[in-house]
Amino acid sequence: MGTSADLGRAGPATFRVKAATIYDVARAAGVSHQTVSRFLKGFEGIRPETRDKVVQAIDALGYRPNLTARSLKSGRSHRIGALTHDISKVGPGGIVEGASVGAREAGYMLDIIALDALNPRAIEESLALITQHDLAGVLALTSTDAMTSAIERIAFRVPAYVAKESDGMPDEPRSKLSSVGVPALVAHLAELGHRRLMHIAGPDTWSASRNRTRAYESAVQAQGLHSVGILYGDWSARSGYHAIANLAALPDATAFVVSNDQMALGAMLALKERGRRIPEDVSVVGTDDIPEAAYFDPPLTTLRNDFEAQGRAAVYQLLALIEHSEVKLVTVPPPMIVVRRSSGPEPGSRPG
Amino acid sequence: MGTSADLGRAGPATFRVKAATIYDVARAAGVSHQTVSRFLKGFEGIRPETRDKVVQAIDALGYRPNLTARSLKSGRSHRIGALTHDISKVGPGGIVEGASVGAREAGYMLDIIALDALNPRAIEESLALITQHDLAGVLALTSTDAMTSAIERIAFRVPAYVAKESDGMPDEPRSKLSSVGVPALVAHLAELGHRRLMHIAGPDTWSASRNRTRAYESAVQAQGLHSVGILYGDWSARSGYHAIANLAALPDATAFVVSNDQMALGAMLALKERGRRIPEDVSVVGTDDIPEAAYFDPPLTTLRNDFEAQGRAAVYQLLALIEHSEVKLVTVPPPMIVVRRSSGPEPGSRPG
DNA sequence: ACAAGCTATGTTATCGGCAACATACTCTGT
DNA sequence: ACAGAGTATGTTGCCGATAACATAGCTTGT
Numbered sequence: 001m002g003t004s005a006d007l008g009r010a011g012p013a014t015f016r017v018k019a020a021t022i023y024d025v026a027r028a029a030g031v032s033h034q035t036v037s038r039f040l041k042g043f044e045g046i047r048p049e050t051r052d053k054v055v056q057a058i059d060a061l062g063y064r065p066n067l068t069a070r071s072l073k074s075g076r077s078h079r080i081g082a083l084t085h086d087i088s089k090v091g092p093g094g095i096v097e098g099a100s101v102g103a104r105e106a107g108y109m110l111d112i113i114a115l116d117a118l119n120p121r122a123i124e125e126s127l128a129l130i131t132q133h134d135l136a137g138v139l140a141l142t143s144t145d146a147m148t149s150a151i152e153r154i155a156f157r158v159p160a161y162v163a164k165e166s167d168g169m170p171d172e173p174r175s176k177l178s179s180v181g182v183p184a185l186v187a188h189l190a191e192l193g194h195r196r197l198m199h200i201a202g203p204d205t206w207s208a209s210r211n212r213t214r215a216y217e218s219a220v221q222a223q224g225l226h227s228v229g230i231l232y233g234d235w236s237a238r239s240g241y242h243a244i245a246n247l248a249a250l251p252d253a254t255a256f257v258v259s260n261d262q263m264a265l266g267a268m269l270a271l272k273e274r275g276r277r278i279p280e281d282v283s284v285v286g287t288d289d290i291p292e293a294a295y296f297d298p299p300l301t302t303l304r305n306d307f308e309a310q311g312r313a314a315v316y317q318l319l320a321l322i323e324h325s326e327v328k329l330v331t332v333p334p335p336m337i338v339v340r341r342s343s344g345p346e347p348g349s350r351p352g
Numbered sequence: 353m354g355t356s357a358d359l360g361r362a363g364p365a366t367f368r369v370k371a372a373t374i375y376d377v378a379r380a381a382g383v384s385h386q387t388v389s390r391f392l393k394g395f396e397g398i399r400p401e402t403r404d405k406v407v408q409a410i411d412a413l414g415y416r417p418n419l420t421a422r423s424l425k426s427g428r429s430h431r432i433g434a435l436t437h438d439i440s441k442v443g444p445g446g447i448v449e450g451a452s453v454g455a456r457e458a459g460y461m462l463d464i465i466a467l468d469a470l471n472p473r474a475i476e477e478s479l480a481l482i483t484q485h486d487l488a489g490v491l492a493l494t495s496t497d498a499m500t501s502a503i504e505r506i507a508f509r510v511p512a513y514v515a516k517e518s519d520g521m522p523d524e525p526r527s528k529l530s531s532v533g534v535p536a537l538v539a540h541l542a543e544l545g546h547r548r549l550m551h552i553a554g555p556d557t558w559s560a561s562r563n564r565t566r567a568y569e570s571a572v573q574a575q576g577l578h579s580v581g582i583l584y585g586d587w588s589a590r591s592g593y594h595a596i597a598n599l600a601a602l603p604d605a606t607a608f609v610v611s612n613d614q615m616a617l618g619a620m621l622a623l624k625e626r627g628r629r630i631p632e633d634v635s636v637v638g639t640d641d642i643p644e645a646a647y648f649d650p651p652l653t654t655l656r657n658d659f660e661a662q663g664r665a666a667v668y669q670l671l672a673l674i675e676h677s678e679v680k681l682v683t684v685p686p687p688m689i690v691v692r693r694s695s696g697p698e699p700g701s702r703p704g
Numbered sequence: 705a706c707a708a709g710c711t712a713t714g715t716t717a718t719c720g721g722c723a724a725c726a727t728a729c730t731c732t733g734t
Numbered sequence: 735a736c737a738g739a740g741t742a743t744g745t746t747g748c749c750g751a752t753a754a755c756a757t758a759g760c761t762t763g764t
Contacts, residue, residue, distance in 0.1 A: 019483065021719090021720055021721080022720070022721065023720075023721095031743075031744090032743065032744045032745080033720090033721085033744095034722085034723090034743075034744065034745080035742085035743060035744080037721070037722065037723095038742095038743090040721095041722090045741060045742060045743095046742075046743085047741095047742065047743090050742080050743080064480060064483045064484050065484060065720085065721075066424075066484070066486060066719090066720055066721065067484045067485050067486065067721095068420055068423050068424050068429065068485075068486045068719090068720080068721090069424050069719070069720035069721040069722090069749090070720080070721055070722075071420050071721095071749095072418075072420050072421050072424050072719090072720080072721075072748095072749050072750065072751090073720080073721055073722050073723085073748075073749050074721085074722070074749085075749070077420065078485075079463070079485070082464075084449075093445040093448075096445070096448070096464065096466075097436075097466045100464045100465065100466035101466055101468075104465070104466075104477075104481065109463045109464075109465075109481065109485055110463065110464045111431070111461045111462065111463050111464075112434075112448060112452045112462045112463075112464050113452065113456070113461075114448075114449045114452035114453050114456075116453075125456075128416065129456065129461065131371065131416050132416050132417060132418070132419050133419050133420075133430075133431070133461055134418060134419065134420045236643055237643060237644045237646070237647035238643065238646070238647065240647070241647055262643070262644055265644055265647050265648075266647040268649070269647045269648075269649055269651075272649060291588055291589060291590065291614070292589045292614055292617055292644065294589070294590070295589040295590070295592070295593055295617050295618040295621045296617075296621075296649075297620070297621055297624060297648075297649045299621075373749090373750055373751080374750070374751065375750075375751095383713075383714090384713065384714045384715080385714095385750090385751085386713075386714065386715080386752085386753095387712085387713060387714080389751070389752065389753095390712095390713090392751095393752090397711065397712060397713095398712075398713090399711095399712065399713090402712080402713080417750090417751075418749090418750055418751070419751090420749090420750080420751090421719090421749070421750035421751040421752090422750080422751055422752075423719095423751090424718095424719050424720065424721090424749090424750080424751075424752095425718070425719050425750080425751050425752045425753085426719085426751085426752065426753095427719070
């Protein structure tokens with residue numbers, strides 16, 4: 001788009017028709033408003049004739065309950081706040097989408113609160129917003145330290161929940177550890193003969209990043225491999241590129257385990273520019289399986305994450321806190337490895 | 353993440369402290385609730401002593417106005433709904449983020465309504481949600497036909513606005529046409545000597561896609577070039593790949609103008625797999641400048657779009673409709689061309 | 705010095721639901 | 735045939751704010 005001039009198109013002139021209330025319905029049906037209210041709540045003891053009159057009146061007037069009034073009285077709103085930052089950067093719009101759908105299924109709305117992570121006052125302001133807007137609960141969709149501490153402070157006022165991103169290291173029986181998550185990537189590389197690995201991690205302030213790094217380290221040890229070192233990025237392709245490009249000399253790792261696909265993309269470009277062929281000379285594996293990963297050059301071996309399911313699961317966890325009900329089980333599929341062409345056999349006994 | 357078990361972490365036990373009301377404040381200050389209300393609205397005629405008492409009471413009690421009650425009485429909520437779908441696909445989580453920030457600046461909340469574009473009933477349901485939740489207005493963040501028609505129906509009840517995506521063809525003086533947007537891409541290719549172009553478009557149901565295609569066609573004509581044909585994708589890298597891979601024979605175009613960066617990525621892979629070198633044999637240009645585009649192989653020549661600014665601008669347009677006020681001008685920078693290595697000189701007079 | 709006119713503040717009604725209590729009506733048993 | 739129990743429905747008050755109207759207290763003019 002060019003300028004704001006062509007940004008959009010105004011709707012027709014707006015005369016908002018005043019919506020019908022239970023009182024309107026009651027009058028139309030010739031009953032009291034309370035009868036209507038009872039009907040709406042599914043109260044059983046209403047005579048069929050009365051019920052019919054109410055149904056018809058509701059239908060005729062196109063009545064829709066006003067949730068604002070309802071929350072005022074009940075003190076309980078039907079909206080949950082989603083604290084986010086950098087969603088566009090990190091990718092998982094899928095989490096937001098899943099959360100929104102999950103919320104709607106449960107009759108809630110999802111309010112997006114985009115934090116400016118760099119601005120400490122932003123959290124303060126958002127807190128004010130949350131209390132003012134009477135949210136039923138708050139969800140943090142990115143698990144940075146800043147976010148976690150914000151949530152901890154919010155949690156004294158409203159139910160709050162941090163949706164962790166995939167870490168590839170579930171609190172699961174050891175037996176499964178090697179088949180999913182980062183350990184599966186490491187095992188895959190080990191099978192291909194790689195012995196010297198390098199890791200490109202996300203920011204240390206993200207718990208997801210720390211978890212992945214820990215998973216990497218323990219998997220390397222468990223498989224009897226050697227970690228040549230750890231580089232840090234900020235999830236962006238740019239940071240992945242510079243992590244490699246800024247190195248004085250490439251270490252003698254034959255495979256790189258990268259904490260997300262964007263950084264893997266950047267790292268691959270830097271490696272190619274330094275004359276390494278992928279996967280002939282060096283293997284690269286990522287994490288997340290963003291839709292583009294299958295079309296990188298070469299297509300990226302990575303871990304598939306179902307972000308939408310994660311978003312939904314997070315909403316249901318939060319709803320359990322809000323409604324003190326049982327957690328509706330949303331199974332989030334574990335991150336499965338997707339093998340593509342960016343990983344290949346270790347270059348072998350060739351010298352240097 | 354592994355399973356729902358490690359998805360997150362519950363907050364501490366929640367006893368929501370009942371928030372103070374204007375009545376509490378009034379009692380503490382020894383005034384009537386109306387005086388408090390007047391103070392909150394910035395009413396001038398309050399004696400300094402009274403004012404002080406109110407300020408202190410508010411401070412002591414940590415009073416925050418309850419916006420639910422406020423909207424009930426005033427009939428005007430401070431939240432706007434954002435209809436979206438496929439946010440994860442097109443990338444512009446940035447639009448959502450920008451819209452959220454813009455909304456907050458104006459004292460509004462942004463409610464996300466993720467539509468399932470495939471499900472016609474979803475629009476119906478969302479409409480019900482909107483009226484129930486008493487939204488001040490509705491914003492469509494993706495401008496598909498389905499969305500536009502949904503908005504048209506909604507607009508009779510609440511102010512509504514469609515945020516068009518960049519189309520590279522602003523309603524601007526002709527003089528500017530060639531320096532920004534899709535025409536700039538075409539001009540760039542013409543300068544490099546390309547004469548035979550091909551276009552990969554997005555879905556025809558997206559107005560942004562139609563606009564880009566139209567801009568492409570008229571620019572090709574204006575520059576005296578030849579368009580070899582148009583292929584259609586769905587914005588995904590996958591569709592870009594198959595658009596090229598499914599071709600029985602590659603056309604004799606020397607440059608491809610692709611409607612977004614993801615499809616360009618897929619197309620580049622398919623071209624390379626068919627033995628074409630980029631940019632030596634064929635040039636590829638995209639649109640959007642997603643953060644990854646600079647790290648494609650080769651880095652992609654594309655148009656830079658400021659999605660966040662677009663989101664904010666859309667919010668302000670809508671607010672103008674809601675509040676019948678002047679449009680607060682938010683200038684969205686025009687999409688500027690970013691030249692990278694995916695575009696190069698036409699292969700020259702070499703035979704086929 | 706007192707009516708008229710302001711100013712600062714208080715009182716009451718209202719938004720649209722829900723909940724508690726109130727009442728009219730039906731059914732049952734004796 | 736009528737008390738008592740139960741059922742269907744109506745009436746009133748409340749959530750927390752705003753709006754309209756009401757009333758004290760202070761100026762001002764003559």
